[in-house]
Amino acid sequence: MSITLHDVAKLAGVSIKTVSNVINDYPHIRPATRTRVLEAIDTLGYRPNLQARGLRSGRTGAISLIIPDLRNAYFAELADAVMTSAHERGLYVLIEQMGSGDKASELAVLLGPRMQMVDGILYSVLELGQEDAHLLDIPTPLVLLGDRIFDGPTDHVTMQNAAGSRIATEHLLSLGRRNIVALGAHENEVIGSAGLRLSGYREALDAAGVPFRPELVVNVGTWHRLDGAQAMRALLASGVPFDGVVAFNDALALGAMRVVQEAGLSVPRDVAFIGFDDIDETRYSLPTLTTIDPRQAEIADVAVGWLLERIAAGPAGIAPREHLTTPRLVQRESTLP
Amino acid sequence: MSITLHDVAKLAGVSIKTVSNVINDYPHIRPATRTRVLEAIDTLGYRPNLQARGLRSGRTGAISLIIPDLRNAYFAELADAVMTSAHERGLYVLIEQMGSGDKASELAVLLGPRMQMVDGILYSVLELGQEDAHLLDIPTPLVLLGDRIFDGPTDHVTMQNAAGSRIATEHLLSLGRRNIVALGAHENEVIGSAGLRLSGYREALDAAGVPFRPELVVNVGTWHRLDGAQAMRALLASGVPFDGVVAFNDALALGAMRVVQEAGLSVPRDVAFIGFDDIDETRYSLPTLTTIDPRQAEIADVAVGWLLERIAAGPAGIAPREHLTTPRLVQRESTLP
C-alpha cells in the first residue's frame, strides 16, 4: 500500500490536518512545523492520492479538451497549446477525441462519465450547430472553441474567420489573380468555419469589384489532404480555368497543391495557393504554403483562462463572453509574385 | 449535488449494494430486480462517480501514454492508435507529453502524482537509456515503446528497426543507387532508433558489396522537418555527391526532400528518398514519399494488450516480454525507377 497522510503525520509528530494544511499552502503554520512536515513528506516519498482529494473536495485539477481528431495536425497542435497553457496554471488536460461521428455520439462524449473527472471542459464543436446550443447549458464549466456555435450559453473563443478569409482573398487579388477558387465550402452553411470563410471570400471579391462565380466555389465535406486532392482532380477535369486557390485549411491546400503540380502546372506561377491554420508542415512543403495564422496560442490561452474563471466562479456562473483573435497573413512561396 | 447510488437504490426500492451489483454486471441478480434498477438509473440519469470508485477499488480504468510531443505526427498518430485500441477494451487514455527535456524531468513525469490516477503506463522512452533501465522497475504496470531500452524490467514493444532500415537501403540499392546518404544518425549511438537504423543501413551495404563511406552518414540530433532541411543544405554545400537518401524518419525525409528540390535537383531521378514511419503526410507530398511502415496499429494493440495483462496479473507480475513488428516497405513516387 502506498504512503498516506497518516504516515507522514506520525513521522512528523503532528495530526493529519496539519500535514494537509502544509500541502495545501494554508498560510498560518509555524515555520518549524512546516519544515518538519516537509521533511517527513520527503523522506517517505509521500504523494497525495488525487482520487481521494477529488472525491472529497469535488475538484480534480484537470480539464478536458474535446477535439475531433488528433491525426489532424491543427488539433494536435491545439492540444499541445492547450496543454502548455494549462500546465502553466497547474492544470492537467485530458484529451478526448470524438471522431467524425454523429451528433448523438458527440453529445455522449460531452456528457459521458469521464467528464465527471474534470473541473471543466474545452470543447471544439464539430457536429453540433446553433440549433443545439441549448444542449450545452450543462452544470460543468464549459468554454467553446471552433465556429459552429455563436451566442451560446457560455464563453466562445475562435478566430475572426471572415476577416481571415477576406485577407487571404485580398492577398491573391493583390497578386493580380482574378479567377480564385474557394476550396472547402459546405453547401448552404452560414455559420461554421466553411460558411464564414466563404463569406469573407465574397466580401473581398465584392470590395475589389470582381464578380463572384459559383463555379469557382468547390464544396468539400471534410478537410483532409485527401479531400483537397480529390476535389482538385475533379476541378481540373472540369476544365474551369483558375489562377488562385483560397483553401479553407492547410491540409486541403496541401492536398490540392500537390495535384495541381502533378498536372504539370506551376505554383505560384500558374496557380497561387493560400491556406488556413499555419500548421508546421506549411513551412516545408514544396512550395511552402502561404497561410492565415489563427493565433492558436492566444486561443488556447484565453480559453484556458476563461475556463479557470468559470471554475472559480462556481454555480454563480459568468455571463457568456466571446473572444475573436485577429488573424495574420503569413506569406510564403505559394503566393510569391 | 449529483445523483448517487443511494438515490437510485431508494427509487428502485433496493439496497445500494444491489445497484452496485447491477452496474458491475454481477451475474446472480433476478432479472426483475435488474430491470427495476436499470430503469431507476435511467430516469435519474445516474452516472457512477469514477473518483469514488477508483478510491475504493484501487483501479481507475485509465492508462497513461507518455510521449515526447504531439506536434510530431508519428506520436499524434500513435496516440490515436493507442486510444482506439484502449477504448475497444473499455480503457481510457491520459496523454502526457514530456517535451524534449532532460532525464530528470522525464522521470518526474513517469513517477509524478498523475500516474497515480492510472492503472498502468505506456511509455515511449526518449531520454532514458539502457543504463537507466533499473529506474523503470516501478510498482505501476508498465510497457515500454521505442528503441532506447531493451532487456528492461518489463515488456517492450517496437519495430524491427535494423531490418526496416536494411529493407529501405536494399530498396535504394535495387534501383541502382550506390551513393546513399543515411540521414538522422546519432554519433556513437548503438541502441536507439538512430543506432539500430544505421546498423541496418550498413548491413544492406555490406550484403551488396557496396563500401560504407562515413561522409554519407549525416548526424542529426532531433528529427523534425527543420532538422532534415538544415542537414540537407549543409550536405549540398559540402559537395559530397549522392543519389539516394535513407532518412530515419519521414519528417527528416520531407524536410530534406524539399531542400533537394529547391536546389534544382529532381526526386527521384537525381536523388531517391525513403523515410520511416508512414505518416499520412507522405501520401501527399510532392513527390509522395516511399517509407517503412512500422505497423503502428499492431504496436499499439500489443502494447495495450500486454499492459492489460500486467494490470490483471497484479503484484505477481509477468516476466518481461518483447514484441518486434515486421516492417513493410511502402513504395511511392520518391523511389520510382
Added chain:
DNA sequence: CTGAAAGCGCTAACAC
C-alpha cells in the same frame, strides 16, 4: 495555530 471527527460515493466482505 493545531487536533478530532465526519463523510465524499463507492466496492468488498460477510451476513442473512
Added chain:
DNA sequence: GTGTTAGCGCTTTCAG
C-alpha cells in the same frame, strides 16, 4: 439473491 457494515485517503467543519 440481497442487505449491512466498514473504510479507501483526503478535506472540511468546528473545537480547542
